[in-house]
Amino acid sequence: MPKINSPAELSKHKKEVRERLYGQKKIRIRVHMGTSGLASGAKTIYEFFREELEKRNIEAAVIHAGDMGYSFAEPTVEVCLPDREAVVFGNVDKIRADEIIEKYIKNGELTDGILPANYRSI
Amino acid sequence: MTKERIQIMVCGGTGCTGDQGDALLDNLKLELEANALENDVTVVKTGCMGLCSMGPNIKIMPGNIIYTGVKPDDVRDIVSEHIMKGRKVERLLFTDPGSEKMLSTEKELSPFRKQLRVVLRNCGIIDPENIDDAIAHDAYEALGVALTKMKPLDVIKTVKDSGLRGRGGGGFPTGTKWEIAFNNKSDEKYVVCNADEGDPGAFMDRSILEGDPHAVLEAMAICGYAIEADKGLIYIRAEYPLAVARLNTALRQAREYGLLGRNILGSNFSFDIEIKYGAGAFVCGEETALIHSMEGDRGEPTVKPPFPAVSGFRNQPTIVNNVETLACISPIILKGAEWFSSIGTEKSKGTKVFALAGKINNVGLIEVPMGTTLREVITEIGGGIRNGKKFKAAQTGGPSGGCLTEKHLDTPIDFDNLIAAGSMMGSGGLIVMDEDDCMVSVAKFFLEFTVEESCGKCSPCRIGNKRMHELLEHITKGKGVPADLDRLRNMCHVIKDTSLCGLGQSSPNPVLSTLENFRDEYEAHVTAKKCPAGKCRDLMEYFIIEANCVGCTACARVCPVGAISGERKEAHVINQEICIKCGACMEKCKFDAIIIQ
Numbered sequence: 001m002p003k004i005n006s007p008a009e010l011s012k013h014k015k016e017v018r019e020r021l022y023g024q025k026k027i028r029i030r031v032h033m034g035t036s037g038l039a040s041g042a043k044t045i046y047e048f049f050r051e052e053l054e055k056r057n058i059e060a061a062v063i064h065a066g067d068m069g070y071s072f073a074e075p076t077v078e079v080c081l082p083d084r085e086a087v088v089f090g091n092v093d094k095i096r097a098d099e100i101i102e103k104y105i106k107n108g109e110l111t112d113g114i115l116p117a118n119y120r121s122i
Numbered sequence: 123m124t125k126e127r128i129q130i131m132v133c134g135g136t137g138c139t140g141d142q143g144d145a146l147l148d149n150l151k152l153e154l155e156a157n158a159l160e161n162d163v164t165v166v167k168t169g170c171m172g173l174c175s176m177g178p179n180i181k182i183m184p185g186n187i188i189y190t191g192v193k194p195d196d197v198r199d200i201v202s203e204h205i206m207k208g209r210k211v212e213r214l215l216f217t218d219p220g221s222e223k224m225l226s227t228e229k230e231l232s233p234f235r236k237q238l239r240v241v242l243r244n245c246g247i248i249d250p251e252n253i254d255d256a257i258a259h260d261a262y263e264a265l266g267v268a269l270t271k272m273k274p275l276d277v278i279k280t281v282k283d284s285g286l287r288g289r290g291g292g293g294f295p296t297g298t299k300w301e302i303a304f305n306n307k308s309d310e311k312y313v314v315c316n317a318d319e320g321d322p323g324a325f326m327d328r329s330i331l332e333g334d335p336h337a338v339l340e341a342m343a344i345c346g347y348a349i350e351a352d353k354g355l356i357y358i359r360a361e362y363p364l365a366v367a368r369l370n371t372a373l374r375q376a377r378e379y380g381l382l383g384r385n386i387l388g389s390n391f392s393f394d395i396e397i398k399y400g401a402g403a404f405v406c407g408e409e410t411a412l413i414h415s416m417e418g419d420r421g422e423p424t425v426k427p428p429f430p431a432v433s434g435f436r437n438q439p440t441i442v443n444n445v446e447t448l449a450c451i452s453p454i455i456l457k458g459a460e461w462f463s464s465i466g467t468e469k470s471k472g473t474k475v476f477a478l479a480g481k482i483n484n485v486g487l488i489e490v491p492m493g494t495t496l497r498e499v500i501t502e503i504g505g506g507i508r509n510g511k512k513f514k515a516a517q518t519g520g521p522s523g524g525c526l527t528e529k530h531l532d533t534p535i536d537f538d539n540l541i542a543a544g545s546m547m548g549s550g551g552l553i554v555m556d557e558d559d560c561m562v563s564v565a566k567f568f569l570e571f572t573v574e575e576s577c578g579k580c581s582p583c584r585i586g587n588k589r590m591h592e593l594l595e596h597i598t599k600g601k602g603v604p605a606d607l608d609r610l611r612n613m614c615h616v617i618k619d620t621s622l623c624g625l626g627q628s629s630p631n632p633v634l635s636t637l638e639n640f641r642d643e644y645e646a647h648v649t650a651k652k653c654p655a656g657k658c659r660d661l662m663e664y665f666i667i668e669a670n671c672v673g674c675t676a677c678a679r680v681c682p683v684g685a686i687s688g689e690r691k692e693a694h695v696i697n698q699e700i701c702i703k704c705g706a707c708m709e710k711c712k713f714d715a716i717i718i719q
Binding site (some may be wrong): 003004005006007009010011013014017018020021022030032034035036038063064065066067068069070071072073076078085090107108109110111112114115116117118119120121122 | 246334378453
């Protein structure tokens, strides 16, 4: 990786990675994999999404992130469909993950277990 | 994907479902069916939307329109107007009390939410193992600003003006600490990140390190620039393997980009960070003990002054800052001191992350502006007490803190108010207790922790706490006498006044505060020999209610000590002298004939 040698290069790099990571309209799935998430089985869910989306021919980026703090509802998964607000699903097991793919990702239809954003951010 | 279908989200948070239960949800489904719309509109119940004070709330998509204060009878209008005709039901929109404007969308209502994420801004959002994702979310931008546009003293002034106080428990002004280290000239200075999180029930620091490690690395570099240090150390316990792994990845990536190392971002400033592992001793969260542990000595505290900012690691000026404190730094540099100091109360600025644990519905991490009340935290954000039980107390500050009771529910939470209430902010663990918790046992639990964690260097802490624990043990076993309570109180004060470090000085707090707030419970233990919460096993008695007992003999057969006697088909009796209070009989009884008294 080339070094970043000035704040100007940093903002150029920021622009590039923003474009690369978030520029395209793409389905993005974030599995929250901090200690709480992993302890509740987030790894299985992460692998489930990777394998199943490929099997079902759905192009999506499956990302692992830290926990959002919803320990009472782990594992949690955030699904961001193009042009839609991100939706967080809680208590995701394989059955619910399957439902998320079939109902929400394929048809945009909400399912049970949604944790709406209950905070504001900077 | 075809045209977006209409979907209704009904808030299922405790605040919204409250008395009405699921009536709103049921009515909505019925109303849709009555209009033959059930196949066109999806209705789902969701978690809390964070707008509890306006509830019950529903959100309709597309459009993200939020209706507030919706009663079960309002669904008719919603279906006939909004769903069928596409017109907003204005009377159900929220009116901003300030501007008197009607607010309807998610975005407009967001400022009314109780939670504000500053520290947790990127947690769960970015991939912590991909520095590019962090950079896309503003990481290292503040470092660039500091290095090129600010002098070290400007950075210190900004942090000072922001009013940021240490989040590890002490609440010492961070900017002042940095200033002291800056003024102590030396070729060798150190920035230490204190990631030795040890309070029972607290996991804020762990989540930050696991979710957004770059926030901490960047802040350490900024601090290094401000105090003219070129070396950073992260002291973390080996029990946090995931946080350690992610920190190591983050460090490697930051070095590859030249964001750590020599001549950062083309400037003259060089800074690198090393990880030091602790074995997980509670006392090592105390800064002098932490420094000794890093130097390879026993993790024992020494008397301050000299403060580490004057003479710390290897006797050089050292800044020890908590993870959460550091995570506040970048936003302060980017958005300014004024922005940060506009959040919070007069003397406590910014936000605080709390780890909610115990008998609360929504266990987890929350971040609220300083000055949010305990009631808002517990009933709104935390979703209330589990199983509809009654709130009894909340323990803040872990084993060094105290408990807050019902009368403190409306106190704005900040550093000073918590101290005035006999507790302390601590690192942010908040353990909620309900009516079934015995406060004497709670005090005993925390003291047990301190006894275990005492380093043994000074006798008040080593021997005093042990003695106090024995007294509490006595009381919970029913062997206490009324004079024990005054003895306890005396010991608390002696230990507080004579212990060497913060651990000892604060260790009697849980006892003192429960004695203060729940004296009647202590008295019940020592005079009537009863535990009002029914927790202390030795003070309980199992009884068989004659009227309910059918004489099935199941209890007598399961009793391991043969304390239950009685003829078949006749009421049985428990011999209290023999009973060991194991509860096996109660579990076995199918007729609810056995009770605890």
